[in-house]
Amino acid sequence: MDKNLKKRETMHRLCATGLEVFHEKGYYNTSLDDILKELSLSKGAFYHHFKSKEDYFISIIQNLVVQKVYALLVEPLNTHENPLPVILDTLEQALEPGKQNEMVYGFMLNDFLTEFNKRNAEISSYLKDIIKVWEVNLVSVLKKGKVDGHIARHVDCEGVASYIIASYLGMRTLLSENNNRQLKYNYIQQMKLYFNAIVEKRVEA
Amino acid sequence: MDKNLKKRETMHRLCATGLEVFHEKGYYNTSLDDILKELSLSKGAFYHHFKSKEDYFISIIQNLVVQKVYALLVEPLNTHENPLPVILDTLEQALEPGKQNEMVYGFMLNDFLTEFNKRNAEISSYLKDIIKVWEVNLVSVLKKGKVDGHIARHVDCEGVASYIIASYLGMRTLLSENNNRQLKYNYIQQMKLYFNAIVEKRVEA
DNA sequence: AGACAAACCGACCCCCCGGTCGGTTTAAGT
DNA sequence: ACTTAAACCGACCGGGGGGTCGGTTTGTCT
Structure with a gap:
Protein backbone atom coordinates (compact mmCIF):
# COMPACT_ATOMS: atom_id res chain seq x y z
CA MET A 1 0.00 0.00 0.00
CA ASP A 2 1.06 3.58 -0.54
CA LYS A 3 3.12 4.77 2.40
CA ASN A 4 1.51 8.15 2.55
CA LEU A 5 -1.91 6.62 2.52
CA LYS A 6 -0.90 4.19 5.21
CA LYS A 7 0.23 7.00 7.44
CA ARG A 8 -2.97 8.93 6.99
CA GLU A 9 -5.07 5.88 7.58
CA THR A 10 -3.28 4.96 10.80
CA MET A 11 -3.49 8.50 12.12
CA HIS A 12 -7.14 8.60 11.26
CA ARG A 13 -7.84 5.31 12.97
CA LEU A 14 -6.00 6.54 16.03
CA CYS A 15 -7.99 9.76 16.11
CA ALA A 16 -11.36 8.16 15.52
CA THR A 17 -10.91 5.48 18.15
CA GLY A 18 -9.24 7.94 20.49
CA LEU A 19 -12.23 10.24 20.35
CA GLU A 20 -14.57 7.40 21.15
CA VAL A 21 -12.58 6.12 24.08
CA PHE A 22 -11.72 9.54 25.49
CA HIS A 23 -15.34 10.50 25.34
CA GLU A 24 -16.41 7.24 26.89
CA LYS A 25 -13.96 7.20 29.79
CA GLY A 26 -12.52 10.69 29.93
CA TYR A 27 -9.11 11.88 28.83
CA TYR A 28 -7.24 11.51 32.10
CA ASN A 29 -8.89 8.22 32.79
CA THR A 30 -7.89 6.68 29.48
CA SER A 31 -4.41 5.28 28.93
CA LEU A 32 -2.78 5.16 25.55
CA ASP A 33 -2.64 1.40 25.93
CA ASP A 34 -6.42 1.29 26.15
CA ILE A 35 -6.63 2.82 22.70
CA LEU A 36 -3.65 1.00 21.26
CA LYS A 37 -4.96 -2.36 22.36
CA GLU A 38 -8.23 -1.70 20.60
CA LEU A 39 -6.38 -0.98 17.36
CA SER A 40 -3.65 -3.60 17.83
CA LEU A 41 -1.04 -0.92 17.53
CA SER A 42 2.10 -0.38 19.55
CA LYS A 43 3.49 2.47 21.59
CA GLY A 44 6.13 2.89 18.93
CA ALA A 45 3.56 3.37 16.22
CA PHE A 46 1.78 5.94 18.29
CA TYR A 47 4.83 8.02 19.07
CA HIS A 48 5.87 7.84 15.48
CA HIS A 49 2.77 9.83 14.56
CA PHE A 50 2.17 12.04 17.58
CA LYS A 51 4.61 13.71 19.88
CA SER A 52 2.57 13.31 23.05
CA LYS A 53 -0.82 12.36 24.40
CA GLU A 54 -1.71 16.02 24.58
CA ASP A 55 -0.65 16.70 21.01
CA TYR A 56 -2.71 13.70 19.97
CA MET B 1 -7.55 18.16 73.81
CA ASP B 2 -10.46 15.79 73.86
CA LYS B 3 -9.77 12.80 71.62
CA ASN B 4 -13.23 12.72 70.16
CA LEU B 5 -13.08 16.38 69.32
CA LYS B 6 -9.69 15.94 67.74
CA LYS B 7 -10.99 13.20 65.48
CA ARG B 8 -13.95 15.25 64.35
CA GLU B 9 -11.80 18.27 63.75
CA THR B 10 -9.27 16.35 61.67
CA MET B 11 -11.96 14.69 59.60
CA HIS B 12 -13.61 18.01 59.06
CA ARG B 13 -10.40 19.66 58.00
CA LEU B 14 -9.76 16.81 55.59
CA CYS B 15 -13.22 17.10 54.09
CA ALA B 16 -13.20 20.85 53.78
CA THR B 17 -9.81 21.04 52.15
CA GLY B 18 -10.54 17.97 50.06
CA LEU B 19 -13.64 19.57 48.62
CA GLU B 20 -11.70 22.67 47.69
CA VAL B 21 -8.87 20.83 46.01
CA PHE B 22 -11.04 18.24 44.29
CA HIS B 23 -13.18 20.99 42.92
CA GLU B 24 -10.17 23.00 41.86
CA LYS B 25 -8.27 20.22 40.14
CA GLY B 26 -10.74 17.40 39.72
CA TYR B 27 -10.99 14.16 41.68
CA TYR B 28 -8.86 11.96 39.46
CA ASN B 29 -6.33 14.68 38.99
CA THR B 30 -5.81 15.25 42.69
CA SER B 31 -3.61 12.96 44.72
CA LEU B 32 -4.10 12.41 48.40
CA ASP B 33 -0.65 13.84 48.96
CA ASP B 34 -1.79 17.12 47.43
CA ILE B 35 -4.40 17.45 50.13
CA LEU B 36 -2.29 16.00 52.91
CA LYS B 37 0.57 18.35 52.22
CA GLU B 38 -1.74 21.31 52.48
CA LEU B 39 -2.87 20.14 55.90
CA SER B 40 0.52 18.83 57.04
CA LEU B 41 -1.01 15.44 57.64
CA SER B 42 0.33 12.00 56.81
CA LYS B 43 -0.99 9.09 54.82
CA GLY B 44 -1.36 7.24 58.10
CA ALA B 45 -3.61 9.88 59.53
CA PHE B 46 -5.75 9.82 56.44
CA TYR B 47 -6.22 6.06 56.36
CA HIS B 48 -6.96 6.08 60.04
CA HIS B 49 -10.07 8.12 59.32
CA PHE B 50 -11.15 6.95 55.87
CA LYS B 51 -10.94 3.57 54.29
CA SER B 52 -10.20 4.78 50.75
CA LYS B 53 -10.07 7.82 48.53
CA GLU B 54 -13.51 6.93 47.25
CA ASP B 55 -14.98 6.53 50.73
CA TYR B 56 -13.46 9.88 51.60
C1' DA C 1 18.95 -6.35 -6.17
C1' DG C 2 20.42 -3.13 -2.95
C1' DA C 3 19.83 1.06 -0.29
C1' DC C 4 17.15 3.89 2.44
C1' DA C 5 13.63 5.65 5.12
C1' DA C 6 9.04 5.40 6.79
C1' DA C 7 6.04 2.60 9.66
C1' DC C 8 5.90 -0.14 13.37
C1' DC C 9 7.24 -3.17 17.42
C1' DG C 10 7.68 -4.01 22.39
C1' DA C 11 10.75 -4.14 26.21
C1' DC C 12 12.13 -0.88 29.27
C1' DC C 13 12.46 3.45 32.28
C1' DC C 14 10.68 6.24 35.77
C1' DC C 15 7.57 8.75 38.26
C1' DC C 16 3.20 9.06 40.38
C1' DC C 17 -0.25 7.58 43.35
C1' DG C 18 -3.41 4.67 46.13
C1' DG C 19 -2.87 1.85 49.75
C1' DT C 20 -0.13 -0.79 53.74
C1' DC C 21 2.11 -1.38 57.98
C1' DG C 22 5.13 -1.27 61.87
C1' DG C 23 6.32 2.13 64.82
C1' DT C 24 5.74 6.67 67.77
C1' DT C 25 3.21 10.28 70.14
C1' DT C 26 -0.68 11.81 72.85
C1' DA C 27 -4.36 11.74 75.85
C1' DA C 28 -7.83 9.41 78.72
C1' DG C 29 -8.90 5.98 82.40
C1' DT C 30 -7.55 3.86 86.78
C1' DA D 1 2.64 6.12 87.48
C1' DC D 2 1.18 2.67 84.40
C1' DT D 3 -1.73 0.84 80.77
C1' DT D 4 -4.21 1.16 76.74
C1' DA D 5 -5.85 2.73 72.61
C1' DA D 6 -6.70 6.38 69.56
C1' DA D 7 -4.32 9.58 66.53
C1' DC D 8 -0.70 10.08 63.70
C1' DC D 9 3.81 9.30 61.17
C1' DG D 10 6.43 8.10 56.99
C1' DA D 11 8.97 4.57 54.63
C1' DC D 12 7.66 1.30 51.56
C1' DC D 13 5.06 -1.55 48.03
C1' DG D 14 2.94 -2.47 43.56
C1' DG D 15 0.59 -1.32 39.59
C1' DG D 16 -0.28 1.83 36.02
C1' DG D 17 0.76 4.99 32.54
C1' DG D 18 3.44 8.44 29.69
C1' DG D 19 7.31 8.41 27.18
C1' DT D 20 12.01 6.31 25.08
C1' DC D 21 14.81 3.68 22.17
C1' DG D 22 17.12 0.12 19.64
C1' DG D 23 15.64 -2.95 16.57
C1' DT D 24 12.53 -5.14 12.71
C1' DT D 25 9.40 -5.03 8.84
C1' DT D 26 7.61 -2.89 4.73
C1' DG D 27 7.33 -0.15 0.88
C1' DT D 28 9.77 2.87 -2.62
C1' DC D 29 13.31 4.60 -5.52
C1' DT D 30 17.25 3.81 -8.51
Missing part, protein backbone atom coordinates in the same frame (compact mmCIF):
# COMPACT_ATOMS: atom_id res chain seq x y z
CA PHE A 57 -5.81 14.98 21.68
CA ILE A 58 -5.43 18.42 20.16
CA SER A 59 -5.33 16.75 16.76
CA ILE A 60 -8.53 14.97 17.59
CA ILE A 61 -10.21 18.20 18.58
CA GLN A 62 -9.11 20.07 15.52
CA ASN A 63 -9.83 17.32 13.05
CA LEU A 64 -12.90 15.60 14.38
CA VAL A 65 -14.62 17.61 17.07
CA VAL A 66 -14.55 20.87 15.16
CA GLN A 67 -15.87 19.10 12.09
CA LYS A 68 -18.74 17.44 13.90
CA VAL A 69 -19.80 20.57 15.70
CA TYR A 70 -19.83 22.41 12.43
CA ALA A 71 -21.85 19.74 10.71
CA LEU A 72 -24.35 19.37 13.52
CA LEU A 73 -24.71 22.82 14.98
CA VAL A 74 -23.33 25.48 12.67
CA GLU A 75 -23.91 24.64 9.03
CA PRO A 76 -27.60 23.82 9.41
CA LEU A 77 -28.10 27.39 10.61
CA ASN A 78 -27.41 28.78 7.15
CA THR A 79 -30.90 28.87 5.74
CA HIS A 80 -33.09 31.79 4.91
CA GLU A 81 -36.00 30.67 7.01
CA ASN A 82 -37.09 31.72 10.44
CA PRO A 83 -34.02 30.86 12.53
CA LEU A 84 -35.86 29.76 15.68
CA PRO A 85 -37.27 26.48 14.35
CA VAL A 86 -33.97 25.80 12.64
CA ILE A 87 -32.08 26.21 15.91
CA LEU A 88 -34.59 23.96 17.62
CA ASP A 89 -33.95 21.33 14.97
CA THR A 90 -30.18 21.43 15.39
CA LEU A 91 -30.53 21.12 19.16
CA GLU A 92 -32.86 18.19 18.81
CA GLN A 93 -30.50 16.52 16.35
CA ALA A 94 -27.51 17.14 18.57
CA LEU A 95 -29.25 15.59 21.56
CA GLU A 96 -30.34 12.55 19.61
CA PRO A 97 -28.71 9.39 20.91
CA GLY A 98 -26.55 7.69 18.30
CA LYS A 99 -28.24 5.47 15.80
CA GLN A 100 -26.92 1.97 16.44
CA ASN A 101 -23.22 2.27 17.05
CA GLU A 102 -22.63 5.65 15.57
CA MET A 103 -21.42 8.17 18.08
CA VAL A 104 -23.06 11.43 18.88
CA TYR A 105 -20.24 13.84 18.51
CA GLY A 106 -22.25 16.88 19.42
CA PHE A 107 -22.63 15.37 22.83
CA MET A 108 -19.09 15.56 23.99
CA LEU A 109 -18.33 19.24 24.28
CA ASN A 110 -19.63 19.65 27.79
CA ASP A 111 -17.65 16.69 29.11
CA PHE A 112 -14.39 17.86 27.67
CA LEU A 113 -14.95 21.46 28.67
CA THR A 114 -15.40 20.54 32.30
CA GLU A 115 -12.63 17.96 32.30
CA PHE A 116 -10.00 20.37 31.03
CA ASN A 117 -11.20 23.51 32.69
CA LYS A 118 -8.45 24.80 34.98
CA ARG A 119 -6.44 21.64 34.35
CA ASN A 120 -5.06 22.15 30.86
CA ALA A 121 -5.21 25.69 29.62
CA GLU A 122 -4.16 24.92 26.07
CA ILE A 123 -6.75 22.25 25.42
CA SER A 124 -9.35 24.37 27.19
CA SER A 125 -8.71 27.21 24.81
CA TYR A 126 -9.24 25.00 21.77
CA LEU A 127 -12.54 23.83 23.20
CA LYS A 128 -13.59 27.35 24.07
CA ASP A 129 -12.86 28.35 20.50
CA ILE A 130 -15.35 25.79 19.27
CA ILE A 131 -18.03 27.11 21.57
CA LYS A 132 -17.17 30.62 20.47
CA VAL A 133 -17.67 29.73 16.81
CA TRP A 134 -21.03 28.24 17.60
CA GLU A 135 -21.98 31.30 19.61
CA VAL A 136 -20.93 33.74 16.91
CA ASN A 137 -22.95 31.87 14.31
CA LEU A 138 -25.96 31.74 16.58
CA VAL A 139 -25.78 35.47 17.19
CA SER A 140 -25.48 36.22 13.51
CA VAL A 141 -28.42 34.07 12.56
CA LEU A 142 -30.49 35.56 15.37
CA LYS A 143 -29.71 39.06 14.20
CA LYS A 144 -30.73 38.15 10.70
CA GLY A 145 -33.94 36.79 12.17
CA LYS A 146 -34.53 40.15 13.74
CA VAL A 147 -34.03 41.95 10.44
CA ASP A 148 -36.36 39.52 8.73
CA GLY A 149 -39.06 40.19 11.28
CA HIS A 150 -39.03 36.80 12.97
CA ILE A 151 -37.59 37.94 16.27
CA ALA A 152 -38.71 40.81 18.44
CA ARG A 153 -36.59 43.94 18.26
CA HIS A 154 -36.03 44.25 21.99
CA VAL A 155 -34.24 40.88 22.12
CA ASP A 156 -30.60 40.67 23.15
CA CYS A 157 -29.13 38.26 20.61
CA GLU A 158 -25.91 37.65 22.53
CA GLY A 159 -27.92 36.83 25.61
CA VAL A 160 -30.15 34.44 23.73
CA ALA A 161 -27.20 32.69 22.12
CA SER A 162 -25.38 32.05 25.38
CA TYR A 163 -28.60 30.98 27.00
CA ILE A 164 -29.19 28.44 24.26
CA ILE A 165 -25.66 27.14 24.63
CA ALA A 166 -25.93 26.93 28.40
CA SER A 167 -29.20 25.05 28.32
CA TYR A 168 -27.81 22.67 25.71
CA LEU A 169 -24.64 21.94 27.67
CA GLY A 170 -26.58 21.42 30.85
CA MET A 171 -29.14 19.19 29.19
CA ARG A 172 -26.29 17.15 27.88
CA THR A 173 -25.08 16.59 31.46
CA LEU A 174 -28.54 15.52 32.54
CA LEU A 175 -29.04 13.27 29.54
CA SER A 176 -25.75 11.48 29.90
CA GLU A 177 -26.63 10.67 33.45
CA ASN A 178 -29.93 9.31 32.43
CA ASN A 179 -30.61 8.98 28.76
CA ASN A 180 -34.24 9.61 28.80
CA ARG A 181 -36.40 10.45 25.84
CA GLN A 182 -38.91 12.15 28.08
CA LEU A 183 -36.26 14.50 29.40
CA LYS A 184 -35.18 15.44 25.93
CA TYR A 185 -38.76 15.98 24.83
CA ASN A 186 -39.37 18.22 27.82
CA TYR A 187 -36.32 20.25 27.00
CA ILE A 188 -37.45 20.88 23.45
CA GLN A 189 -40.89 21.85 24.71
CA GLN A 190 -39.52 24.36 27.17
CA MET A 191 -37.20 25.73 24.54
CA LYS A 192 -40.25 26.33 22.38
CA LEU A 193 -41.93 28.21 25.19
CA TYR A 194 -38.84 30.33 25.59
CA PHE A 195 -38.67 31.01 21.89
CA ASN A 196 -42.28 32.12 21.97
CA ALA A 197 -41.21 34.81 24.37
CA ILE A 198 -38.76 36.29 21.87
CA VAL A 199 -40.65 36.06 18.57
CA GLU A 200 -41.94 39.15 16.81
CA LYS A 201 -45.62 39.33 17.71
CA ARG A 202 -46.86 41.97 15.24
CA VAL A 203 -47.50 39.41 12.50
CA GLU A 204 -50.13 37.49 14.40
CA ALA A 205 -51.77 40.60 15.87
CA PHE B 57 -15.05 11.61 48.65
CA ILE B 58 -18.43 10.12 49.41
CA SER B 59 -18.14 11.53 52.91
CA ILE B 60 -17.43 14.92 51.40
CA ILE B 61 -20.46 14.71 49.18
CA GLN B 62 -22.78 13.63 51.92
CA ASN B 63 -21.51 16.05 54.53
CA LEU B 64 -20.62 19.15 52.59
CA VAL B 65 -22.03 19.13 49.10
CA VAL B 66 -25.51 18.06 50.13
CA GLN B 67 -25.53 20.68 52.84
CA LYS B 68 -24.45 23.48 50.53
CA VAL B 69 -26.91 22.59 47.81
CA TYR B 70 -29.66 22.54 50.37
CA ALA B 71 -28.69 25.88 51.80
CA LEU B 72 -28.25 27.55 48.43
CA LEU B 73 -30.86 25.98 46.21
CA VAL B 74 -33.48 24.13 48.21
CA GLU B 75 -34.25 25.85 51.49
CA PRO B 76 -34.70 29.32 50.02
CA LEU B 77 -37.56 27.89 47.95
CA ASN B 78 -39.74 27.47 51.02
CA THR B 79 -41.54 30.75 51.04
CA HIS B 80 -45.14 31.55 50.36
CA GLU B 81 -44.48 34.06 47.65
CA ASN B 82 -44.55 33.75 43.90
CA PRO B 83 -41.97 30.99 43.32
CA LEU B 84 -40.57 32.37 40.07
CA PRO B 85 -38.69 35.36 41.50
CA VAL B 86 -37.55 33.20 44.39
CA ILE B 87 -36.08 30.64 42.00
CA LEU B 88 -34.41 33.41 40.07
CA ASP B 89 -32.84 34.64 43.30
CA THR B 90 -31.46 31.25 44.22
CA LEU B 91 -29.97 30.83 40.75
CA GLU B 92 -28.38 34.23 40.91
CA GLN B 93 -26.97 33.50 44.35
CA ALA B 94 -25.67 30.12 43.23
CA LEU B 95 -23.87 31.64 40.28
CA GLU B 96 -22.32 34.39 42.33
CA PRO B 97 -18.53 34.13 42.43
CA GLY B 98 -17.23 33.60 45.96
CA LYS B 99 -16.73 36.60 48.12
CA GLN B 100 -13.01 36.84 48.81
CA ASN B 101 -11.74 33.36 49.55
CA GLU B 102 -15.00 31.70 50.31
CA MET B 103 -15.84 28.96 47.89
CA VAL B 104 -18.96 28.76 45.84
CA TYR B 105 -20.23 25.34 46.63
CA GLY B 106 -23.22 25.55 44.37
CA PHE B 107 -20.81 25.74 41.51
CA MET B 108 -19.38 22.31 41.69
CA LEU B 109 -22.22 19.96 40.87
CA ASN B 110 -21.78 20.08 37.13
CA ASP B 111 -18.06 19.38 37.29
CA PHE B 112 -18.42 16.38 39.51
CA LEU B 113 -21.39 15.03 37.59
CA THR B 114 -19.47 14.98 34.34
CA GLU B 115 -16.27 13.73 35.92
CA PHE B 116 -17.88 10.68 37.46
CA ASN B 117 -20.42 9.95 34.81
CA LYS B 118 -19.75 6.47 33.43
CA ARG B 119 -16.56 6.27 35.45
CA ASN B 120 -17.75 5.64 38.98
CA ALA B 121 -21.32 4.50 39.26
CA GLU B 122 -21.54 4.74 43.03
CA ILE B 123 -20.36 8.31 43.29
CA SER B 124 -22.47 9.22 40.29
CA SER B 125 -25.55 7.96 42.02
CA TYR B 126 -24.89 10.10 45.09
CA LEU B 127 -24.54 13.14 42.88
CA LYS B 128 -27.64 12.29 40.92
CA ASP B 129 -29.51 12.02 44.20
CA ILE B 130 -28.61 15.59 45.00
CA ILE B 131 -29.88 16.79 41.66
CA LYS B 132 -33.02 14.74 42.18
CA VAL B 133 -33.69 16.39 45.50
CA TRP B 134 -33.32 19.78 43.93
CA GLU B 135 -35.60 18.79 41.09
CA VAL B 136 -38.29 17.41 43.36
CA ASN B 137 -38.30 20.57 45.41
CA LEU B 138 -38.46 22.72 42.31
CA VAL B 139 -41.40 20.75 40.99
CA SER B 140 -43.23 20.99 44.27
CA VAL B 141 -42.76 24.72 44.56
CA LEU B 142 -43.79 25.19 40.93
CA LYS B 143 -46.96 23.22 41.50
CA LYS B 144 -47.75 25.32 44.50
CA GLY B 145 -47.21 28.36 42.33
CA LYS B 146 -49.79 27.00 39.95
CA VAL B 147 -52.33 26.53 42.72
CA ASP B 148 -51.66 30.03 43.99
CA GLY B 149 -52.26 31.46 40.53
CA HIS B 150 -48.74 32.58 39.79
CA ILE B 151 -48.05 30.06 37.05
CA ALA B 152 -50.18 29.25 34.03
CA ARG B 153 -52.20 26.05 34.27
CA HIS B 154 -50.93 24.59 31.00
CA VAL B 155 -47.34 24.51 32.28
CA ASP B 156 -45.50 21.21 32.70
CA CYS B 157 -43.79 21.62 36.05
CA GLU B 158 -41.44 18.67 35.61
CA GLY B 159 -40.35 20.07 32.27
CA VAL B 160 -39.74 23.50 33.72
CA ALA B 161 -37.77 22.08 36.62
CA SER B 162 -35.41 20.06 34.47
CA TYR B 163 -35.05 22.97 32.09
CA ILE B 164 -34.03 25.23 34.95
CA ILE B 165 -31.53 22.67 36.16
CA ALA B 166 -30.10 22.16 32.69
CA SER B 167 -29.65 25.83 32.03
CA TYR B 168 -28.04 26.29 35.43
CA LEU B 169 -25.60 23.43 34.95
CA GLY B 170 -24.70 24.62 31.48
CA MET B 171 -24.26 28.20 32.58
CA ARG B 172 -21.95 26.96 35.24
CA THR B 173 -19.77 25.35 32.57
CA LEU B 174 -19.68 28.57 30.60
CA LEU B 175 -18.97 30.70 33.64
CA SER B 176 -16.14 28.58 34.90
CA GLU B 177 -14.47 28.90 31.54
CA ASN B 178 -14.85 32.58 31.60
CA ASN B 179 -16.09 34.16 34.76
CA ASN B 180 -17.92 37.02 33.29
CA ARG B 181 -20.46 39.19 35.02
CA GLN B 182 -22.05 40.08 31.71
CA LEU B 183 -22.66 36.43 30.90
CA LYS B 184 -24.30 35.85 34.23
CA TYR B 185 -26.43 38.95 33.86
CA ASN B 186 -27.55 37.81 30.42
CA TYR B 187 -28.50 34.44 31.79
CA ILE B 188 -30.70 35.94 34.47
CA GLN B 189 -32.32 38.20 31.89
CA GLN B 190 -33.14 35.33 29.55
CA MET B 191 -34.41 33.31 32.46
CA LYS B 192 -36.80 36.17 33.21
CA LEU B 193 -38.02 36.13 29.63
CA TYR B 194 -38.60 32.42 29.89
CA PHE B 195 -40.45 32.82 33.15
CA ASN B 196 -42.66 35.43 31.55
CA ALA B 197 -43.76 32.74 29.13
CA ILE B 198 -45.06 30.53 31.92
CA VAL B 199 -46.69 33.02 34.29
CA GLU B 200 -50.43 33.16 34.74
CA LYS B 201 -51.60 36.03 32.55
CA ARG B 202 -55.19 36.46 33.69
CA VAL B 203 -54.21 38.83 36.52
CA GLU B 204 -52.84 41.50 34.25
CA ALA B 205 -55.57 41.12 31.62
